[in-house]
Amino acid sequence: MCDCISVMLLLVVVYGVLGAEEDAAVCEMLGSQEFPLLSKKGDITIGGAFSIHSQISQPSLSLTDTPGPLICSRINFREFRFAQTMIFAIEEINNSSLLPNVSIGYKIFDTCGSTLPSTRAVMSLLNGEERTLEKTCSSQSPVHVIIGASESSSTIVMLQISGIFQIPVISHFATCACLSNRKAYPSFFRTIPSDYYQSRALAKLVKHFGWTWVGAVRSDNDYGNNGMATFIAAASQEGVCVEYSEAISRTDSSEQVARVVRLIRRGSAKVLVAFLAQSEMDILLEEALRQNLTGLQWVGSESWITAGYLADKRYSGILMGSLGFTIRKSKITGLRDFLLQVNPSQDPQNNLLREFWEATFGCTFQSSLHGQTQCSGTEKLQDIKNPFTDVSELRISNNVYKAVYAVAHAMHNMLKCGESGTASCVWGDPLQQQQVVKHLQDVNFTIQSGERVYFDKNGDPTATYELVNWQRNRVGDVVFVTVGNYDASLPNGKQFTMNGLNITWVADSLKRPLSVCSESCLPGFRPAVIKGKPICCFSCIACAAGEISNSSNSAECTRCPLEYWSNEDHSQCVPKVIEFLSYEETMGSLLAAFSLVGASLTLAMSYIFFRFRHTPLVKASNSELSFLLLFSLALCFLCSLTFIGRPTVWSCMLRHTAFGITFALCISCILAKTIAVVVAFKARRPANTVPQCSAPLQRTSVLSCTLIQVLVCVLWLTLAPPFPYKNTAHATERIILECDLGSPIGFWAVLGYIGLLAVLCLILAFLARKLPDNFNEAKFITFSMLIFSAVWITFIPAYVSSPGKFTVAVEIFAILASSFGLFFCIFAPKCYILLLKPERNTKKHMMGRN
Template sequence: MGLMNGEENTWRKNCSSVHAIIGASESSSTIAMQQISGVFQTPMNVERVVRVIRRGTAAVLVAFLAQGEMDVLLEEVLTQNVTGLQWVGSESWITANYLAEKRYAGILTGSLGFAIRKAKITGLREFLLKVNPSQEPQSDLLREFWETTFRCSFLSGTPGTKLCSGFERLQDADNAFTDVSELRISNNVYKAVYAVAHALHGLLKCGPSGDSVSHSCILKDHSEQRQVAEHLQKVNFTLQSGERVYFDENGDPAATYELVNWQRNQAGDVVFTTVGKYDASQPNWNQFTMSNVKITWAAESWERPLSVCSENCLPGFRQAIIKGKPICCFSCVPCAGGEISNTNNSAECSQCPSEYWSNVDHSKCVPKVIEFLSYGETMGALLTAFSLCGASLTLVVLCVFFRFRHTPLVKASNSELSFLLLFSLTLCFLCSLAFIGQPTEWSCMLRHTGFGVAFALCISCILAKTITVVMAFKAKRPANTFPQCSAPLQRTSVIGCTLIQVFICVVWLAFAPPFPHKNTVYASEKIILECDLGSAVAFWLVLGYVGFLALLCFMFAFLGRKLPDNFNEAKFITFSMLIFCAVWLTFIPAYVSSPGKFTVAVEIFAILASSFGLLFCIFAPKCYILLLKPERNTKKHLMGRNQSKTQ
């Protein structure tokens, strides 16, 4: 941070021509606090400013002050014992010897600042060493200088002081007069005098010899005096030191500065060491150069100080301005999901492409996680196991029925429809496997159409069995003319009901088939691979048709639930339809509300639960009798209840 005086136009434009305290970071300087101009007029104001500096967190102080103001400030800094600051000075005091020689040296060691470039004026030292009071005996200034330098007096009788002879050697004196090593402003004066001389020479020089017209070499009027400025802008010459002097179209000389660092020499004295140079006459890329000199920083440290109001925002964060504070004071806000920042102190976060997401640190975009119900994960493996277990169990029941196909129980349960029903149940169990794994074009089309056709075939078989049982019972009554349900009619009804579902599925696949879809709406951080239905109407039509067949089956089975046979299949079908309808009625809201891959899991669960319900309710009692109670597998026992009531 720093104090600014507003001496120069450049600083005045940037800093509103006020004293200001500036907080500096590694990359730039920003105003942390401003002081109203004239703050050094009263001691109370100076004390207040130093208190602000002492309480502040900034460690770098830019002091753009006149030498007198700097002196006042440093006195108060010493009083309040403010140390450890990195001072950055203006040209007005950065090379002031009297500041370096006073007790401020301990505070200012390590200071940095731009100063007018120093130069060696050829012949100046030799000229100064020839100065002697005898040259101008009437010059009081020269006599006083001589007496001070050699600690003597030209007046005799001065007690404790020797008499000046006037022949003392300036070569033996060591003072600022003979020290020409830090000629900065003097060099500018030297160049200015030469520039005016060249301008006058260009304006007044006479014509060549033999020319009939010759200038008088005398300024005649004010118009010729104004011409001096015009010729001054045109001068272009080189000094003996090799420095070129010229002015641009605006009348400005090329800006040349040195970056000065306050360092201590081996004797412990403060010296102004040039550590860099700025030359506006050079190309842009070479205007500012650093010398191969190590810089001394605050407290005579070799480590560069860090002065920040806020710590750097790391990758994954962005800067957020704190209201009421300068722009160098900010808070670090983490980037939102799907946004990154990969540099320090990013002003804003960048959005990742649609199929990418931010990593844990929000420092780079990575491909989104692709999610689908796979065979490798626990849920997918369990559902696969249940599906294969159900299909295997159905085949076992099929084998049992085939083994006992000639027994009364199997014949009474309509063996042809039973075998077809077991086959359709096997398809129901296996069709759930199409829902597991990465969706493809074929698997998406097979999922819902295969499930719809398999369940339509299954419920059609159960419906035909139920109607057959009810018709068979009604036909045994003497006054009943209820038509018999023959085997061809049963086959026709099963095929007809199934073909309706097949037709719906064919139309669905022809006009709006399901297809793989990358869903990024539900979860922004991942891509859910799913099967788009293509036509939601067709999907609910397929599901509704299966529900319609199940409702018909339940109604017929309910009518025949109290038939007086020992083995009444209708009551088991009724119970199986209750389970089937309960599962699918529960499935609808769960399917709609389940997210991502759980939508598929819910649908598979509904398929497996309803399939197991049908398998156990319809075939478990029969297998129990066939395998464990063979004595009940007789026609007499099956019809025993009916016979007892008719006798």
């Protein structure tokens, strides 16, 4: 519709120009003349466009009849204050030295808060007051700058017309982010921040209070639609979801508004973001009262959050505790006195002043009406408390004040006031609108309150807001308390701050309401998105083993470090259980006990052999090798103790080398005994001619076989020694402390060498098993080697497959089993004869044959 108006205007202008050139006709105004509601002549004229009336009756449209005039009604005291503030600023400038010998006039029109009256208003501002002009319609516009309008949609309509003539427009209340487009609106300025910043501030606000599930309602115009679109985008980035987003217009039917309120009532969101102009807010609140809509935390935009008339008892039950951003309030010295002087007597013919007076005091100037109080004109505004006389919240009024002073400072610089050596301004040719726009862009000044005024490259001021909260004072009246601030010029993260004051929430509650789609997941759980629903609606899933979430509603579970594991609640990482075979546990204690029992038995057997060392049995058993064998068996039993306890560098190196050397010594002794038996009983020649296995030769063989193992162990410890190792791969929930072999080749070489000696013993003993002696030791050696071999052959798969500390236990078991097998097979029969059958312990019996 706005584009169509612009095209029609251009056609009218072109038509008029062509007609003037072809027919030499004068430029004539089409349609009825629109006159300003308030005006004053001056050298410089500032146009004003305010929504002085809030209701409009649109005439019925017909293709055959001329549309009737638009009738605006219901005076808006707040907007009327804006208009009077503009007049106050102009009068203040005229009485100052800012523009010497230059006066400022004004023309103020009513936009009725609608686009159609706004179009008529801007057309009237552009037109002259004369009915006809000579020759062409190329005369300069009578206004140099327009201040207004109070709505974004009305401002856009005005800009699409005034922009053709490059007449600058400064809005005090149009906040649509779309107006920051310099290509579309090169002559637009404003003294109120863009909704781009307010919408983002509202998103940070709801996120700050943990409201991730909100409802939204907006005005169905440029202000509401653009502002809500920015809010939804910013809220999505903050992790906030919008349950519903509804639009209403003041021209909507009551059924449509009722449907929106019913939707709000049915919604689960407890927070409602209302991006509404005051006119839409009025009709929404009326319907909310009818449907008893309560229990919602309202978050409002700057258009209504500080509207004093909404804070009366009629709406306070619904809106109490509301939060919202608004521009900072200020004090304008002298404004209240100026407003209290407004009186119909200033201009008795002015209908607006008479209407204002009648609406304020509830009287009438018409004497013919019965039943109504007659207005005398002497009533006192000091006795009235309404939005017109209330100057406690001067926010938008201050924007109007700043806009007027911006025009004055631009004109001051443009007219070079005071630069020519005189106190006057240089008034030359008619003002060029391009120059006015340029000098407005460059203004930078400070008003009386200390606030700095300037425009950025888009014509916008610095975006700073106050967060206000609706609270009750001691007498029960609603007041707007500043509880926080937002400054878009600060770095991200420092823009939104709270001042620490207590906040009143919905229904005068001191407890902050909760508005979420799903309750926050407890520590130890993570949210999982439910298919088909917004990300704010989720189910809680327990963290996997080894993962934690230590705060409520953590987005993801965090894996614990390598040496830590999750506790039972998955809420924190705790050190993993360190596992090793210790003396404190049952298995370690039993193995240690068996080890000590075995060592004790060898010592006992050594004592028995020493006591019976002169008997034939002990002598026949090669007492020297028997004592050395018992000594090595004791070491074999004791070396298993090095496998129990916390692994250290020394214990890791000692356990395998001690095991290898002691077993090599043990098997070497058995091998020497076996060789001696075989050599002795296989001889067919006299003793002095048969090579005997003498004691020195036996010692040499035992020592040689043991030294080979010692050499292998030395090479192992030198090249790649065993070392303590924390095994976290085998079991994720615990750390297994074990000894890494360093070089598996070294370990298997040690074990293989022991196996080689055992195989040699087994073969030789097997060959001597049928020697004709009553006490044939080769039989017992054969049996002991069979047990030894069986134990260590089964050890290999058990060792490889056993987990954790059981690997060590298997190795200890193999050591103890093979040691006990050697001990009992070789020495138990001897002990039986020595202690229980001493009659067999004779040389005759030993040499006898069965």
